[in-house]
Amino acid sequence: MDFKGEWKKLLFIAGLFFACFYLPVGAPRFDSAVTESLQLVKWYAREHVLLCLIPAFFIAGAIGVFVSQASVMKYLGAGVNKFLAYGVASVSGSVLAVCSCTVLPLFAGIYKMGAGLGPATAFLYAGPAINVLAIILTARILGLEIGIARAVGAVAFSIIIGLLMHLIYRKEETARATIQMAMPQPQVKRPLWNNALYFGSMVGILVFANWAQSGDMRAIFLCCPGGLTTYQVEGKLVNKTEETVTIVDTGGKTQQLPAELMQGVEEVQKNGLYELIYRLRWALVLTLLAAFAYMAKSWFSREELGEWVEATWGFAKQILPLLLIGVLVSGFLLGRPGPSHEGVIPNAWINAAVGGNSLWANLFASVAGAFMYFATLTEVPIVQGLLGAGMGKGPALALLLAGPALSLPSMLVIRSIMGTQKMVVYVSLVVIMATISGMVFGAFF
Secondary structure (H helix, E strand, O other): OOHHHHHHHHHHHHHHHHHHHOOOOOOHHHHHHHHHHHHHHHHHHHHHHHHHHHHHHHHHHHHHHHOOHHHHHHHHEOOOOHHHHHHHHHHHHHHHOOOOOOHHHHHHHHHHOOEOHHHHHHHHHHHHHOOHHHHHHHHHHHOHHHHHHHHHHHHHHHHHHHHHHHHHOHHHHHHHHHHHHHOOOOOOOOOHHHHHHHHHHHHHHHHHHOOOHHHOOOEEEEEOOOOOOEEEEEEEEEEEOOOEEEEEEOOOOEEEEEHHHOOOOOOOOOOHHHHHHHHHHHHHHHHHHHHHHHHHHHHOOHHHHHHHHHHHHHHHHHHHHHHHHHHHHHHHHHOOOOOOOOOOOOHHHHHHHOEOOOHHHHHHHHHHHHHOOOOOOOHHHHHHHHHHOOEOHHHHHHHHHHOOOOOHHHHHHHHHHHOHHHHHHHHHHHHHHHHHHHHHHHHHO
């Protein structure tokens, strides 16, 4: 009998028993944290799985089946010219403008198809971080200097982090490039423009189905003094007095809120093109779906489509459970953005830790941002609330550079794709660079 192994099992069972025995059910903070975790995962399932993750899984599966390794390696391979590889990775990632979780299936697809570690991680960071709309809102709401610093920092981060990942694992990447060079060129089954249109239709469905109203409608951000307890309302401001603010939100509901909650009102002017696309988004999605169905039936064999569905299912069963577990844990620890939506960690601790421009404040902001889950654009009102609660501008930038690109759910998935060590190195690089950037920015502003 393996007594050492049996002792480990006994200790695990005993630890699990005592955890259950002393479970603080009934304690207000614990019960609230459990509720927040369930609320967050419910919101995530409703808002992100159907319209974000499922299209991303299909795109990732299509990359694995319909895009040849030679095509991926031509632009993103380990031995490709660095200027070309990182340029393609950062641009293609930023065009998608997706959150840190939606980019994961796409990252998994190109990495498994032969993309170099450096370009793949540049793509991984660029997708959620280089979001043009989020950067514009940052500049309008948080100040031009933070908006510019975020834009420059995000672009630089995607390239520098990719290069550092390549250098740290250069021996492994060199060996990988040698193997790739020895691989025979696969036969091309269909013209390049066929694949381009096919992928373009899927990317278009992903983009237009998630076209945010935040970019084209007037947005009013009401930020309570409690820092992360930020309340956000989007819509049209119809009346404002010393006591109340009346808003017709984007759902058509009239809301009357106490003026004392407001720290500031920021109106994002309507953009005609954004507004037109938002109104027509479902017509665009249906048109692209019809084109997608025609191309799938006409250009691909039944065997290829079967392989595509199988590859898509492979990504879904690898990634989705980890994401949902990560969202549950993230909600339990930190709760949701909003008034009185705390997790087990009090918001007051976070607010007190990010004041000033010390190394600790910037590091804490980077680490907290890395573990929190930010839906696209929600980081802006959250940081606005923290700034009102005394957060320094340096830590604010650190949070903006680390937060949208990382989250606890994404870390779990990245670990399953490229291993624990590479995941830890990638996360550490993001946190360290965000911390340094915050300190430098805070020293000047």
